[in-house]
Amino acid sequence: MGSTSTLDTDAAITDLVVSGATTSNPEVVEWVTEVAKLTKPDAVVWCDGSQDEWNRITSEMVEAGSLIPLNQNLRPGSFLARSTPNDVARVEDRTFICSENEADAGPTNNWRAPAEMKAELMPLFDGSMRGRTMYVVPFSMGPVGGAITQLGIEITDSPYAVLNMRIMTRMGQAALDGIVPGSEWVRTVHSVGAPLEPGQDDDPWPCNDLKYITHFPETLEVWSYGSGYGGNALLSKKCFALRIASVMGRKEGWLAEHMLLLKLTNTDSGKVYHLSAAFPSACGKTNLAMLQPTIPGWKVETIGDDIAWLRPGNDGRLYAINPEAGFFGVAPGTGESTNPVAMETLWGNTIFTNVALTDEGDVWWEGKTDAVPDHLIDWQGNDWTPDSGRPSSHPNSRFTVPIQQTPTLADDWFEQDGVPIDAILFGGRRATNVPLVARSLSWQHGVFVGATISSEKTAAAEGTVGELRRDPFAMLPFCGYNMADYWGHWLEMGERLGENAPKIFQVNWFRKGADGRFLWPGFGDNSRVIDWAIRSIEGEAPGRETPIGVVPADGELNLAGIEEVAADLDEIFAISPESWLAECDLTEEFFARFGDRVPEGLRAELAALRQRLGA
Ligand code: GTP
Ligand code: SPV
Ligand code: MN
Numbered sequence: 001m002g003s004t005s006t007l008d009t010d011a012a013i014t015d016l017v018v019s020g021a022t023t024s025n026p027e028v029v030e031w032v033t034e035v036a037k038l039t040k041p042d043a044v045v046w047c048d049g050s051q052d053e054w055n056r057i058t059s060e061m062v063e064a065g066s067l068i069p070l071n072q073n074l075r076p077g078s079f080l081a082r083s084t085p086n087d088v089a090r091v092e093d094r095t096f097i098c099s100e101n102e103a104d105a106g107p108t109n110n111w112r113a114p115a116e117m118k119a120e121l122m123p124l125f126d127g128s129m130r131g132r133t134m135y136v137v138p139f140s141m142g143p144v145g146g147a148i149t150q151l152g153i154e155i156t157d158s159p160y161a162v163l164n165m166r167i168m169t170r171m172g173q174a175a176l177d178g179i180v181p182g183s184e185w186v187r188t189v190h191s192v193g194a195p196l197e198p199g200q201d202d203d204p205w206p207c208n209d210l211k212y213i214t215h216f217p218e219t220l221e222v223w224s225y226g227s228g229y230g231g232n233a234l235l236s237k238k239c240f241a242l243r244i245a246s247v248m249g250r251k252e253g254w255l256a257e258h259m260l261l262l263k264l265t266n267t268d269s270g271k272v273y274h275l276s277a278a279f280p281s282a283c284g285k286t287n288l289a290m291l292q293p294t295i296p297g298w299k300v301e302t303i304g305d306d307i308a309w310l311r312p313g314n315d316g317r318l319y320a321i322n323p324e325a326g327f328f329g330v331a332p333g334t335g336e337s338t339n340p341v342a343m344e345t346l347w348g349n350t351i352f353t354n355v356a357l358t359d360e361g362d363v364w365w366e367g368k369t370d371a372v373p374d375h376l377i378d379w380q381g382n383d384w385t386p387d388s389g390r391p392s393s394h395p396n397s398r399f400t401v402p403i404q405q406t407p408t409l410a411d412d413w414f415e416q417d418g419v420p421i422d423a424i425l426f427g428g429r430r431a432t433n434v435p436l437v438a439r440s441l442s443w444q445h446g447v448f449v450g451a452t453i454s455s456e457k458t459a460a461a462e463g464t465v466g467e468l469r470r471d472p473f474a475m476l477p478f479c480g481y482n483m484a485d486y487w488g489h490w491l492e493m494g495e496r497l498g499e500n501a502p503k504i505f506q507v508n509w510f511r512k513g514a515d516g517r518f519l520w521p522g523f524g525d526n527s528r529v530i531d532w533a534i535r536s537i538e539g540e541a542p543g544r545e546t547p548i549g550v551v552p553a554d555g556e557l558n559l560a561g562i563e564e565v566a567a568d569l570d571e572i573f574a575i576s577p578e579s580w581l582a583e584c585d586l587t588e589e590f591f592a593r594f595g596d597r598v599p600e601g602l603r604a605e606l607a608a609l610r611q612r613l614g615a
Contacts, residue, residue, distance in 0.1 A: 013037050022046045023138075023176050028153065032136055035155050035189055040127045041134035047162060049172025057159045066160065066204045067351075071361030076348035080363060081160055082379055083229055083354055087207040089396045090231045090238070090281075090461045092477050095213040097243065099481065106482030107593045114216050121212060124193065124225055129157040131196025137162055138176035139169035139236055141245075141309075141323035147417040148254070148309050148321045150245065151178050152186035154235045158206075161190060161233045163351060167326035167400045169236045186244055188222040188235035215239060217247035217480050229353075230328060230398065241307045241323050243480035250481060250489045253496070254311035258474040260289040261303035261322050263410040263419065264530065268297055273534055274412070276308050276320055277425035277507075278450065278474040281460030282396070284427070284509060284522075286329045290341035290408060293527030295558050300527070301410035302341070302403075303419065305329065310421065312493075317500045319418035324403070330460070331355050331397045333367040338523050343368075344407050351400040354379040356392035365393035395459035423533055427507040428455030428471060433583065434508040435573045436520055437529045438549030439536055443494035445549070446504025448605035451487045452587050456510075470590050484597035491601050503537050506549060511572060519568045528558050546575050547612035577613045584610050 017033045023046075036044060047053060058079060061067040067079040097105040098114040105111035112120075135156050142149030153176075154165060165171050179185045193208030211226035222239040224232060231238035245256035259276040266273075279285050289305040304322025313319040327345070331352065334342050355365045356376040364373055378384040378392045403409060412419045426449055428434070440446035450473045457467045461477060470476065472483055479486050494501050507529060509522040532552050535541040543550035551573055559565055565572075587606055591598045 010037050013040065016041075016044045020044055020046050022048065022173065023179070025179055025181050027181055028176070028179055031187060032155065036134060038122065038125050039129035039134060039157070039191060041129035041132055041157060043133040044136065045133055046136045047138070047171065049166055054163065054166060057163055061159055061163075064202060064204070068357065070352075070363065074360060074362040075350065078348055078350045078352065080355065080357055081205070081351060081353045082381060083205045084203070084207060085380065086209060087205065087227050087229045088354060088394050088462075089229065089459060090477065091211050091213065091227065092461050092463070094211040095477065096215065097480055098214055098216045100218060103597075104481055104485075106479075106484065106597075108476055108479070108483045112214070114218070117214055121214065121223055121225065124210070124212070125189070125191060125223070128191040128193055128195055128225070131198070131200065132157040133159070135159065135162045137165050137171055138173070138179065139165060139171040140175040140178065141169065141236060141241055142321045143414065143416050144170060144174045144178050145416065146321065148311050148319070148323075150186065150248070150323070151175055151183070152188060152236060152240055153179070154188045154190060156190040156233070158190065158192050158228050158233060160228055164234050164328070164400050165236060167351065167402050168234055168324055168328060170325050184220070186220045186222070186240050188224070188240060190224045190233055190235055192228050192233075193226040213239065215243045215480055217244055220244055220248070234328065237307070237324070237328065238478050241309070242475070242478035245309065245480075246475070246478070246486065247480040249309070250485070253493075254309060255490070255493060257308050257310060258306065258478055259308040259424075260285040260305045261308050261320055261419070262289050262291065263301040263303055263412050264534065265299040265301070266297060266534075267299055273422040274303075274320070274419045275423045275425065275530065276310070276421055277427065279427045280429065280455040280458070280471045280474040280476075282330050282458035283429050283455060283474070286327060286334070286342060287339050287523060288526060290339055290345075290406070291527055291530070292341060292524045294524040294562075295527055295531060295560065298527055298531060300408065301412070302406050302408045303410050303413050311418070312496060313417065313420070316497065317420040318493075318497055318502055320421050321415070321418040322403075322413060326400060326402050328398055328400050331365040331368075331399055332391070332393055332395055334365075335367045335369060337370070338367065341406065341408050345401055345405045346399055347405065349402060349405065352397070353400070354394040354397035355399075356384060365397055366391050395465070421502045423505060423537060424502045425505045425507050425533075426450045426453055426473065427509070428453045428474070429458070429510040430454065430508045431456070431510060431512040433576070433579050434506065434511065435548075435551055435575060436508060436511065437532065438506045438546065438551050439533070439543060440504040440506065440549050443497075443501045443504065444491060444601045445605055447487060447490045447494065448602050448609070449504065449506045449549070450490070451602055452583075452590070482594070482597060484594035484599070487602055488597075488599040491599055503533075505533050513568065513571055519572045521562060521565065525562060532557050547577065547609065547614075548575055548580060580613050581610065581615055584613070584615075
């Protein structure tokens with residue numbers, strides 16, 4: 001076309017943006033224009049979230065070799081994407097909180113001054129979308145118009161991100177129409193950082209070795225550069241719904257949490273309960289959200305598997321929504337025996353990333369079936385057989401699927417103003433020390449338990465898998481402000497909720513015996529733990545008090561059908577005072593990192609725990 005020099009001019013760019021704009025809100029149009037002038041795309045598309053748009057983008061990506069269509073008979077409407085090996089997980093060491101004051105980011109976040117970070121980023125974003133299409137993706141987190149809902153826009157040069165955003169959020173015109181002049185909304189910008197020279201061949205998974213995931217909580221902005229994967233690129237998710245939203249929530253009196261949400265019905269009495277649970281990445285939120293009880297008396301329905309926003313309602317109780325509209329779930333370990341509901345959910349309309357391709361044109365991953373296929377194409381596009389000596393799928397390979405395909409989806413997911421929460425679980429992946437379940441002695445004690453959670457690292461983030469680390473409230477990589485202030489916010493929420501505050505439990509499905517095997521069968525049998533927790537709330541299972549909380553008394557945990565587990569119960573519930581006192585010393589060290597910002601209430605809980613342990 002010979003028009004590059006024309007397109008380079010600001011006037012032409014402005015025309016690209018304005019001619020297709022689907023909003024008359026000047027604040028939006030001006031912001032999009034500004035980003036376009038900086039990133040200099042070849043084309044601008046205002047997304048409407050329609051099926052036509054999905055069809056067009058998937059076709060283009062298939063043509064470009066960025067998506068592989070799966071066998072339409074086996075997996076209709078579904079595609080496989082393969083990332084490059086240097087872009088497979090969240091990059092925590094490249095994630096930054098850019099608050100004006102360093103202390104407001106706190107010692108668990110990487111901090112940069114906003115102006116400094118912008119100065120570092122702008123040269124990278126300058127021309128970063130050259131040769132590409134810039135997509136404008138308006139989205140709603142929660143039902144449009146709901147009491148807890150928030151709106152945002154992601155600008156991205158990744159069509160893969162657009163497709164995923166269409167699944168993960170309520171994306172489209174209704175969200176854009178909700179962004180009216182003067183309203184609060186979150187501005188997010190994403191570039192894979194791989195501009196194309198005229199005539200240059202594109203990579204099937206464009207990205208950059210240099211990555212930045214940056215948050216500006218005071219101006220409600222996210223700028224993400226260099227990665228196309230998951231939470232690095234789907235900016236509605238961790239960047240907005242956790243890091244930015246946690247800051248909004250603190251200011252406005254609500255909570256943005258790394259939690260699943262489920263609805264529980266007692267099938268005898270008809271009584272309904274709602275639970276939320278915070279577990280670190282790849283520690284079983286999706287599994288629990290889709291729980292199939294192995295004991296009678298309970299029906300479990302799914303509301304969310306990753307993020308919950310919780311806000312006190314008019315009646316003084318704590319209400320929660322799942323702000324998302326899809327699952328971005330871990331594939332390996334998800335199978336008929338461990339999570340049949342997920343397997344049913346994935347029947348079609350799914351984007352799989354970094355799993356293996358079967359000879360029939362379907363997908364496979366470790367744990368999907370007991371039988372291992374004789375031949376696959378692995379996540380890197382190479383031939384694979386059971387003797388290859390390496391996994392066929394990346395350990396952080398994922399599926400993106402609309403939540404409305406979940407056979408166990410609760411009507412409550414559609415609730416404009418959320419559901420009242422009865423119980424909150426905190427958990428982690430702990431081979432030792434932490435018992436299967438313990439009820440906290442008070443809200444303050446529960447906040448202490450959440451604040452001191454440790455967990456073995458998983459493949460969800462780049463780094464060493466298996467290393468034990470503190471992951472308070474499963475929010476270590478996701479809290480957008482000083483973690484100690486966050487604990488203080490939780491304590492204040494408890495004061496505000498008073499009698500109406502949910503009960504808090506600590507759980508651990510991952511305790512191992514001396515022989516290295518999991519002591520607790522887990523998965524569907526976790527219903528037995530939930531059954532006990534609810535009966536304990538109702539006063540039907542008083543439990544046995546230990547120094548770390550109330551555990552099931554003899555006979556209170558329903559083991560009907562898994563009687564063999566009884567032999568391991570002592571080990572599953574063992575609480576060693578020496579080990580716990582050693583944990584207390586580590587907690588003291590951990591708290592010391594936050595100096596005098598640690599709330600007095602948590603120091604008091606540490607002292608009280610030591611006393612109960614007999615120090
Ligand atoms: P993110 O999406 O990364 O936030 O994680 P998630 O918490 O939703 O992870 P998910 O539920 O997908 O966790 C998957 C991993 O946890 C798989 O390796 C499962 O096998 C394992 N898992 C889940 N529930 C249990 C359980 O009850 N017992 C055991 N032993 N493993 C479990
Ligand atoms: C997690 O890592 O906790 C996830 C996946 O839920 S990602 O969206 O990539 O952060
Ligand atoms: Mn998560």
